[in-house]
Amino acid sequence: MNRFLRVTLLLIVLLTACQPAKTTPVPSVTPVSTETAVPTAAPMKMTFMAGYKPQADLPFVGVYVAQEKGFFAAENLQVAIEHSQGQGAHLQLTASGKVQVTTQDAAVLLQRRADPSLPLVSFALIGQRGQQAYAALESSGIKTPKDWEGRIVGYKGTPPPDMFAMLKQAGADPAKIDLVNVGFDPRLLSEGKVDIYPVFKSNEPYLLQSWGYKLVLWDPADFGVPTLGLAYVTSDDTLKQNPEMLTRFLRASLKGIQYASQNPDEAINIVMKYAGPETDPKLMRYMLDAEMKDLVIDTGHANLPGWQTKAQWQALADMLQQNGAIKPVDVDQVITTKILEAVYGK
Amino acid sequence: MKRSTWIAGIIVLVFLLLWQGMVWLFKLPPYLLPAPSLVVLTLVTNASMYASATLVTLGEALAGLLLGLLASVLIASLLSLRPALEEGVMTLAILVKSTPLVAIAPLLTLWFGFGILPKILITSLVTFFPLLVNLLTGLQRVDRALIDLFKSWNASRWEIYSNLRLPSSLPFLFAGLKISAPLALIGAVVGEWTGASNGLGRIMWLAYSNLNLPYLFAPILILSLAGMLVFRFLIWIEKKCIFWQAISMDE
Amino acid sequence: MRLVVRDLSHIFPGKPPRPALRNLAFEVESGQFVAIIGPSGCGKSTLLRVAAGLLLPDQGCVELDGLTPAQVVAQRRLAWMGQSPALLPWLTVRGNMLLAQRFRPSGGNSRVEVEEALQQVGLSEASQAFPFMLSGGMQQRLALGRVLTQDAALWLMDEPFAALDELTREKLAADLLSLWQPRRPTVLWVTHAIHEALRIADRILVISSCPGALVADLPVVLPRPRQEGTPEYQNLLSRLRAALGSGKP
Numbered sequence: 001m002n003r004f005l006r007v008t009l010l011l012i013v014l015l016t017a018c019q020p021a022k023t024t025p026v027p028s029v030t031p032v033s034t035e036t037a038v039p040t041a042a043p044m045k046m047t048f049m050a051g052y053k054p055q056a057d058l059p060f061v062g063v064y065v066a067q068e069k070g071f072f073a074a075e076n077l078q079v080a081i082e083h084s085q086g087q088g089a090h091l092q093l094t095a096s097g098k099v100q101v102t103t104q105d106a107a108v109l110l111q112r113r114a115d116p117s118l119p120l121v122s123f124a125l126i127g128q129r130g131q132q133a134y135a136a137l138e139s140s141g142i143k144t145p146k147d148w149e150g151r152i153v154g155y156k157g158t159p160p161p162d163m164f165a166m167l168k169q170a171g172a173d174p175a176k177i178d179l180v181n182v183g184f185d186p187r188l189l190s191e192g193k194v195d196i197y198p199v200f201k202s203n204e205p206y207l208l209q210s211w212g213y214k215l216v217l218w219d220p221a222d223f224g225v226p227t228l229g230l231a232y233v234t235s236d237d238t239l240k241q242n243p244e245m246l247t248r249f250l251r252a253s254l255k256g257i258q259y260a261s262q263n264p265d266e267a268i269n270i271v272m273k274y275a276g277p278e279t280d281p282k283l284m285r286y287m288l289d290a291e292m293k294d295l296v297i298d299t300g301h302a303n304l305p306g307w308q309t310k311a312q313w314q315a316l317a318d319m320l321q322q323n324g325a326i327k328p329v330d331v332d333q334v335i336t337t338k339i340l341e342a343v344y345g346k
Numbered sequence: 347m348k349r350s351t352w353i354a355g356i357i358v359l360v361f362l363l364l365w366q367g368m369v370w371l372f373k374l375p376p377y378l379l380p381a382p383s384l385v386v387l388t389l390v391t392n393a394s395m396y397a398s399a400t401l402v403t404l405g406e407a408l409a410g411l412l413l414g415l416l417a418s419v420l421i422a423s424l425l426s427l428r429p430a431l432e433e434g435v436m437t438l439a440i441l442v443k444s445t446p447l448v449a450i451a452p453l454l455t456l457w458f459g460f461g462i463l464p465k466i467l468i469t470s471l472v473t474f475f476p477l478l479v480n481l482l483t484g485l486q487r488v489d490r491a492l493i494d495l496f497k498s499w500n501a502s503r504w505e506i507y508s509n510l511r512l513p514s515s516l517p518f519l520f521a522g523l524k525i526s527a528p529l530a531l532i533g534a535v536v537g538e539w540t541g542a543s544n545g546l547g548r549i550m551w552l553a554y555s556n557l558n559l560p561y562l563f564a565p566i567l568i569l570s571l572a573g574m575l576v577f578r579f580l581i582w583i584e585k586k587c588i589f590w591q592a593i594s595m596d597e
Numbered sequence: 598m599r600l601v602v603r604d605l606s607h608i609f610p611g612k613p614p615r616p617a618l619r620n621l622a623f624e625v626e627s628g629q630f631v632a633i634i635g636p637s638g639c640g641k642s643t644l645l646r647v648a649a650g651l652l653l654p655d656q657g658c659v660e661l662d663g664l665t666p667a668q669v670v671a672q673r674r675l676a677w678m679g680q681s682p683a684l685l686p687w688l689t690v691r692g693n694m695l696l697a698q699r700f701r702p703s704g705g706n707s708r709v710e711v712e713e714a715l716q717q718v719g720l721s722e723a724s725q726a727f728p729f730m731l732s733g734g735m736q737q738r739l740a741l742g743r744v745l746t747q748d749a750a751l752w753l754m755d756e757p758f759a760a761l762d763e764l765t766r767e768k769l770a771a772d773l774l775s776l777w778q779p780r781r782p783t784v785l786w787v788t789h790a791i792h793e794a795l796r797i798a799d800r801i802l803v804i805s806s807c808p809g810a811l812v813a814d815l816p817v818v819l820p821r822p823r824q825e826g827t828p829e830y831q832n833l834l835s836r837l838r839a840a841l842g843s844g845k846p
Contacts, residue, residue: 047460053552082460086539089452098456184555187377207557211377277392278553278561491681498649498677498753499700500670509696513687590686590729 042076044245049082049090051103051230054274056284057202058257058291059103059126059230061267065256068270075248081274088112091233095119100238101249105131106228107162107325110317114329119236122313123339124250124306126257127229128297129221130162135199137189138214142196145170145218151195154182160198161323162227166220189213202290206283226315229294231308239336247342254305254343261292304344308335380560385567388560395549400568402545403534406462410469411523411530417470418477418522426485426511427503443475447536465537465545472533473526477519484518485511517591520584527576531569598662598674598750598783600625600648605657606808607643616808617643618654623802623811627750628781632788632798634841640809641787645755648785649677661751669751673701676749676782680756682736684728690739691715691724697743710746717776718742734765738772745776752777752784759789766790770797774821791841795833796823803840813840 050060063081066072072079082099084090093099095118104112106125112118134153136142142151145167155163159179167174182188182197186204189197190213199205205215221227232253234246260267268285275284296303313331320326362382368374369381376384389396421439425432447468454464488511496506538547546565553561605621608614617640625631633641646652648659650666661669669675684693694711715721718738728736737757744752758766770793777784788794794801795817803813815836819829 053555080460085451085455085543087448087452089455092452093455096456186557191378207377211375276549276552277395278549278558279556280558283556489681489683491679491683492685494646494649494651494679495677495683496700497651498670498675499697500673501700505700510685513685590727 043078044076044242044248045078045080046100046245046249047080047082047098048249049084049093049099049102051084051090051105054083054271054276055279056268056271056287056291057103057230058260058288058295059232059253060274061260061271061288062126062253062256064270064274065259065267066252067256068273069256069259071252071255071259072249075252077245077248077252079249091118091120094233095235097235097237100234100242100245102233103230104233106231106313106316107320109231109233110313110320110329110331110334111326113334114326120233121236121239121333122231122233122308122335123239123246124232124254125228125308125312125335126231126306127291127294128312129219129229129294130227131200131202131229131291131294132160132162132227133199133201133205133217133219134163134166134196135189135205135208135215135217136196138216140195140216142216144172145223146172148172148196149176150178152178152180152193153196154180154188154194154198156182156184156198158325161320161325162220162225163198164323165225165319166218166223169223169225202287203283206286210282226312226319228312228316229291232306239338243338243342246339250306250339251343257295257305260288261295264288304340306343307340308337310335376559377557378559380563384560385563389564389567392561392564396546396564396568399544399546399549399565400572402462403531403538403547404572406465406469406534406537406545407527407530409466410533411473411526413466413470414473414526414530415477415523417474418481422478422481422485422515423507423512425482427507432482439475439478442471447471451537462543465534465543468537469530469533472536473530476525476529477522480518480522480525481515484515487518488514516588517584520580520588523580524577527580528573531573531576535565535569598669599627600751600783600785601660602644602648603657603660605644605647605654605659607640607647607652607654607656608808619808619810621657621804621810623814625783625785625800627783630777630784630786630797630799632786632794632801633804634788634791634794634801634837635804635809635812636806636841637789638807640807641804642755644804644809645753645785645787648751649675649753651677673747674749675751675753676744676747678740678744678752678754678757680759682728682733682740684736684739686728689725689727690720690731693728693739694743694746697746701747710748714742714745717745718772733761734769737761737769741769741773741776748780750782752782752786754784754786756787756789767793773797791834791837792825795830795837796825797821801837803837813837815840 048063050057050063052060054060063079067079067081084102090099090102091104091112094102103126104120104122106122106127107130109120109122112120142148148167149172153163164174167177180194182194186197186199186208188194190208190211197204199217201217201219205217208215219227232250239246264285267288268281271284271288272279272281295305310331313335317326317329317331317334321328366381366383369379374381421435425435450471451464451468454467458464458467485507492510492514493506496510501509534545535547535550537543538545539551546568550562550565553559601624602622605618606616607618608616621640621644633644635641643652647654648661648666650670659666661675666675685696688696691711694714698711712721715724718741720735720739720742723731723735728739731739740757758769761769770790773786774797786794786798798817800817801813801815802811803815804810805812813836815833817823817833819827819833823830
């Protein structure tokens with residue numbers, strides 16, 4: 001019996017002592033002189049949780065770069081970077097204050113505010129257009145949404161309202177479409193299990209093209225459907241109690257995005273540090289380039305990255321409501337321009 | 347080497363050759379089914395990454411298993427000494443077991459932070475129920491003749507428990523461990539099945555979302571090997587501990 | 598220890614209920630070796646379990662020196678030996694003996710007594726062996742040795758040699774006798790072996806089939822060692838057989 005215990009104890013010691021450091025690398029602090037640094041900054045700490053896995057989504061990239069190039073340090077802001085466990089855990093953790101800033105797709109944010117009334121608010125909109133589009137193989141001969149009728153169309157999660165809005169615009173009849181629930185698996189398209197597959201513009205198209213397939217893509221925004229992309233999100237409480245911290249965060253992250261747009265190769269190297277060798281750097285580069293395109297769209301506010309207006313959010317909310325995706329929600333509760341104003345000095 | 351090990355080795359080899367052959371024959375692209383040669387190559391070129399990830403996952407699995415073991419020993423012992431509590435406690439245990447981990451995981455992060463502790467707790471939740479059931483059965487199912495003997499010695503409930511029930515529950519404990527040890531491995535991987543952690547689960551999840559199947563399959567190889575080794579280890583320890591019973595595994 | 602059985606009755610619940618004992622009554626003087634014989638399943642085990650404090654009877658009682666069995670168990674003055682040797686398989690022969698020692702009332706150099714007991718049951722050489730290495734006979738000898746170390750005033754034995762072959766049984770019965778003679782505790786020994794009972798016991802009680810009641814009470818006043826061929830022996834044997842055959846008082 002003693003022998004058994006001793007062997008077990010030895011094993012425990014060995015295995016629990018051999019815990020490598022977390023893969024989140026130690027930030028390399030190269031202080032960058034920044035003219036926008038607040039002079040008498042008291043040190044602040046916060047946790048940022050990316051709303052998905054480590055990859056080159058633009059809001060994530062801004063944070064990774066800001067960490068590695070010392071932009072956070074220059075703001076005297078210590079940021080711990082985490083990634084979501086999935087199932088919307090990042091939203092729960094932000095709502096409860098365990099995490100201070102996270103990211104979220106605008107439409108989903110509206111939905112969560114409507115039900116179950118998560119007290120979350122967007123303080124910067126990085127993706128001025130939505131991330132989703134729909135793809136078919138060029139070889140299928142499908143050219144317009146009207147051609148979707150009688151075909152198998154996949155959707156992720158719940159049937160997307162932007163798709164129905166797009167079909168309506170294109171004069172197609174949603175009832176004539178065979179809807180199937182799919183997960184993340186573009187092979188369903190390449191192997192012909194679905195005719196139309198829902199993609200993230202910055203992701204699956206690259207994979208399919210790298211496998212040698214040519215695609216046709218439909219972006220609902222091209223059909224006049226209001227869509228918005230990823231936002232930086234915080235809780236009502238954090239916004240009220242710590243706007244200074246959020247301002248520093250946003251300033252540094254936007255600087256990170258700007259740096260990435262000018263130094264994309266270096267930015268991808270930084271992303272790979274967080275993502276690991278299972279990730280394809282070429283895919284990451286594709287993702288970064290694709291999302292950069294949606295960073296600034298001429299909507300009349302002087303091309304300020306991250307800016308958001310009530311009008312654009314209201315348009316999205318109306319579209320969602322018309323398509324039965326949400327209950328009425330007060331858009332003023334969902335967004336704030338306070339932090340943007342502080343950063344841009346307006 | 348024993349004959350059965352030879353046979354096992356040959357079966358595995360044949361399986362691998364068939365797999366390799368299929369990929370070559372049907373010209374399957376790596377994103378549909380990678381060849382074993384590619385998987386092994388991936389494993390070898392990233393040996394240190396996989397090694398440290400394996401240590402993490404194994405560490406979580408072991409810690410979770412031990413925690414589950416501790417909890418089940420305490421609870422089973424309590425129920426054996428105070429049988430009146432059995433129904434109530436078992437109802438609670440079933441409640442805990444039936445709650446889907448997906449619902450609990452964010453709560454654990456909320457209370458215990460972002461580190462390794464929530465993963466260990468998830469693993470222990472997964473392992474403790476089979477251990478509890480087996481251990482309780484073992485503590486209760488003692489030869490009546492022995493109980494009579496102890497009673498005639500005026501042994502107290504505690505003395506019967508520590509001298510008789512506990513040692514005679516060992517075979518049942520090992521039966522429970524043979525179920526819970528593989529569960530612990532699965533539990534640890536499931537707990538890591540996000541980008542939010544370290545370990546083999548994280549690698550698999552990231553690899554899948556990049557449809558990078560060679561990177562996905564390499565951990566599967568590692569986990570199968572680990573599972574096999576753990577099982578053999580348990581059988582070896584069982585033979586050492588329960589030396590009075592002939593365990594017929596090697597014939 | 599003087600043993601008095603008063604009007605003992607017990608019915609095991611069930612469908613149908615099983616009556617085990619009915620108005621059983623007898624007395625045993627201190628130091629007597631009593632064999633109890635009877636057809637299977639007629640309450641002999643029940644009687645012994647009541648005497649050992651393992652069962653509370655529906656009616657009646659067993660008195661041990663005026664005390665209840667529970668009280669005597671608390672004083673650890675009785676020793677129990679069942680059909681199965683009831684050994685702890687993870688302890689050696691010596692370990693099993695020492696365990697019994699632990700449950701004795703305090704006092705005495707227990708180690709020495711264990712050695713003595715091992716010697717008396719002929720297991721000194723095997724003291725480091727484990728029970729699974731021993732034959733059935735050796736295992737029961739160990740159980741017997743355990744009883745010795747307890748130094749009890751009452752030995753309750755429920756068919757201890759029933760699972761063994763005839764030769765081993767005879768040998769063990771003889772051993773039992775030689776172990777009993779120097780100490781003379783009171784012994785209630787349930788057995789099926791008529792000849793062994795005649796050879797060893799001071800008195801033989803015959804109990805009928807269900808519900809168990811006393812059929813015959815035969816004192817065996819013959820000097821030991823007893824010869825099978827003698828007329829007194831044969832007389833007792835036929836009386837015993839008759840009592841067993843008739844099944845009634």
